[in-house]
Amino acid sequence: MNLKILTFGIARDIVGGSTFSFTVARGTTVAQLKQTLLDRYPTFGNLSSLLIAVNEEYGDDDTIIEENDDIALIPPVSGG
């Protein structure tokens, strides 16, 4: 299935755009998506952390991603 993924902060700089499309198998978990992204964009490995938000909530490693979920890459936050 095809995911449209939002990016922010340094993740946007790494990907080169504020959204990008990414194809994964059905049943893909958050942990698997993260690994696939790391393979595709090794620079993510240099970050202090990389979390995946699913429908505006932090996804657990074993959260299964459904088609049409809102997916966002959350590099280390620094608000406040």
Added chain:
Amino acid sequence: MNLKILTFGIARDIVGGSTFSFTVARGTTVAQLKQTLLDRYPTFGNLSSLLIAVNEEYGDDDTIIEENDDIALIPPVSGG
């Protein structure tokens, strides 16, 4: 020597005035003044504390009071 003593809060109510005159021997310490006041106004004994300020500073028990010192009775404070 004769002291003019300022009073505040409940100490003023106990003494019945915002200043009063009080005669003590030369060389009287803060602790002695406090005891003399307790003898004269036993109601002070009901307070949580009673401190004596000498020249706008808290006096130690053994601070010797000089004529013309500014003396004030400080019942338990409750600012803020």
Added chain:
Amino acid sequence: MIDIQLKTTSLSIPDCEAFVETDAAGGAVVFIGTVRNKTQSKAVIRLEFEAYAPMAIREMRKIAERATTEFAVLRIAIHHRTGVLGIGEVPVVIAVSAAHRGAAFAACQFCIDTLKETVPIWKREFFEDGDTWVAAHP
């Protein structure tokens, strides 16, 4: 830098905040005391604060100086009011700025905790059926 004020009129929270503003600050912590509508479930009508003014100012300054020594803070404003205050009115404002927020929180709490212990200011609470000097008796 320290700003101590003992006033008989309304305190200005923005004045305290403006005093502690500085380009070196990463943040400020402000404590705003307000007159609560009850004490131990008894309805309060109003409060009256009185101060031994010159000594209260000295003691507030000592607190701010000690906070400046003990915590890595930049500026401190302590304003206290005297007279009659109704529910919701503000008897005290303490603002502290620092490069790092932890120091500002710690110093602001130190200032209000110590003020309540050492500054010669007295609060009289008025109820429907009488009044009392706060903390006077054990």
Added chain:
Amino acid sequence: MIDIQLKTTSLSIPDCEAFVETDAAGGAVVFIGTVRNKTQSKAVIRLEFEAYAPMAIREMRKIAERATTEFAVLRIAIHHRTGVLGIGEVPVVIAVSAAHRGAAFAACQFCIDTLKETVPIWKREFFEDGDTWVAAHP
């Protein structure tokens, strides 16, 4: 009661303070974040904040709800700003009221500490010679 705002324009500190005012409060603690003129002794020219807005609002609300559960507080306002901010400008204001000040201090500090850990907002620091996403790298 909780007031969460994510704004692209200047924050109003008095608005946050007014929101937490209530007759049951004995005090309020306000944290005002400000843009500092340097980071690790390097001069900062300006900051840029961006947010994943809908999630940032949800996460700020969760923090305020958790603070309300964990501390005996009355009202909480958390306002955060995005966009370009110069030195001295205010990216965040957190105001907390409580019957007793200890709870207000603890809850306010909890809110800002947790906000910095969990809310999807990112800060880019601009220097004379470049820029950096804060905290991005170990």
